[in-house]
Amino acid sequence: MKKYLFVTISFVILTLFVSCSKPKSIQIKSAWMKPGITGNTTAAYFIIDNPLDQQDRLLSMTSKIAGNVELHQTTMNNGNMSMGLVESVDIPAHSKIEFKPQGLHAMFIDLHEDLKVGDKVETEFNFEKTGTITIIVEIKEPNF
Numbered sequence: 734m735k736k737y738l739f740v741t742i743s744f745v746i747l748t749l750f751v752s753c754s755k756p757k758s759i760q761i762k763s764a765w766m767k768p769g770i771t772g773n774t775t776a777a778y779f780i781i782d783n784p785l786d787q788q789d790r791l792l793s794m795t796s797k798i799a800g801n802v803e804l805h806q807t808t809m810n811n812g813n814m815s816m817g818l819v820e821s822v823d824i825p826a827h828s829k830i831e832f833k834p835q836g837l838h839a840m841f842i843d844l845h846e847d848l849k850v851g852d853k854v855e856t857e858f859n860f861e862k863t864g865t866i867t868i869i870v871e872i873k874e875p876n877f
């Protein structure tokens with residue numbers, strides 16, 4: 734009888750431990766992309782949520798539907814909007830980094846196909862520590 738009680742208590746403790754320490758990981762949320770035409774470029778936007786205790790870094794992105802995907806930052810200089818290449822993007826511990834219109838974005842260059850509203854595009858995000866996260870990005874009509 735004592736043995737069963739011990740086993741039960743151990744199981745309860747183990748269950749508590751597992752539920753408290755359920756693995757947290759970097760997540761990519763609210764991802765969407767503007768429509769695009771074959772041979773042209775388009776941009777994708779999303780939020781990278783890092784709930785971890787350590788910083789990570791977005792190194793690059795890839796997708797079968799584009800010849801190249803670059804990380805860009807839009808800046809305003811004397812009223813002129815321009816965008817520049819960003820080598821990588823730090824994602825500090827316990828933070829969310831938002832890629833949004835007129836800010837950080839992912840530029841999909843040399844599209845291999847037309848992208849219409851409702852289409853879905855598989856995209857890989859390559860992080861320094863987390864490795865590769867693959868998500869589906871949906872094409873949406875920009876509302877700005």
Ligand SMILES: [Cu+2]
Pocket residue numbers: 776805806816838839840
């Ligand atoms: Cu750009």
